Amino acid sequence: MTAPFAVTGGRIFDGDAILTGHALVVEGATIRAIVEEDALPADLARLEAEGALVAPGFVDLQVNGGGGVLFNNCPTRDGIATICEAHARFGTTALMVTLITDRVAVRDEALTAGATAHAEHLPGYLGLHLEGPHLSIARKGTHDPALIRPMDEEDLSALVAAVGTFGHALTTIAPENVNPEQVRALCAAGYVVSLGHTDVAAAEVADYVEAGASMVTHLFNAMSQMGNREPGLVGAALSFGALFCGLIADGFHVDPTSMGIALRAKAGPGQIFLVTDAMSTIGTDDTGFDLNGRHVFRRDGRLSLADGTLAGADIDMLSCVRFAHTRLGLPVPQALNMASLYPAQAIGAADRGRLSPGMRADFILLDKDLSLVSTYIGGHCVHGAGMGAKP
Structure with a gap:
């Protein structure tokens, strides 16, 4: 000591x-x-x-990789350690290692790796964020549509059985492939359930909030947008005070004007907080990487598939904080809280932030x-x- x-x-x-x-x-x-x-x-x-x-210290609830390691490609204890070490160089002291939609076998490897990291009290490791595979194909983003599927009883049982072994538990789901009763069971077991990668109508969001969903994954991206007659998930996220919302502040995923509007419109107590959605490139000079058999290109601060689809983000949390302060004009204390206090509150990490x-x-x-x-x-x-x- x-x-x-x-x-x-x-x-x-x-x-x-x-x-x-x-x-x-x-x-x-x-x-x-x-x-x-x-x-x-x-x-x-x-x-x-x-x-x-x-x-x-910063708390990042969506980290896919860092230090040359993508968690999907290296779902191991050592992979987690490398990711945590890479992000600590940019002020992140606690992170949720994120597994993007993948095969069941990869999910199970990730759960085992998370349990090992948790048991060892690995510095910087907070828990796992399972982003998929129970998403909407219509809003798949970079997720492989061949791997997206409905949640079945075997999936639910496996996730519930793992709770408590790997630290904090977060999962992103879409109402198209997960029903409210399954969300209720996940929340009762100890998961924080986030809505994302979905075309859900705003009226349906209320059923999922009532079932226990308390978060929205990367606001504005891969979700139904706010229109004049249908508020979509964006509108619901801003109007439901129970929902915390992650936001990627890199200037590519969301226009700064939209960020400012959302910050002014968000109903509390749920807050908008910063996430990086960072990939393996953080802390490296790598020019790209492979994900589910597809190559992701790194160019001019953004990551994308060959067709131009954004594939995560090439940004660290400190850069997000600076963006919020310099580009959005937020006071330093507010920008810092968006990277520490608010995500800690969103995940229920009462001893951090x-x-x-x-x-x-x-x-x-x-x-x-x-x-x-x-x-x-x-x-x-x-x-x-x-x-x-x-x-």
């Missing part, structure tokens, strides 16, 4: 306000206190932040231009130099 230490000489964003003249006190993997620097014991070890902003006593010591240090100085997970420095670095 790391000896207690205090982060001093910086500004602390605790999730509510930016504090000056205060220190973040870390003991083991937990935040012990935030106190005025003058009140610190003289013998307590100190990490000098040198004016940096100390903020909660804020800096306060009793919370996990998952935090980052940011320069004035929002560039990353260092990343801490459970009180250990996993990127950059700092107190508590592992040998």
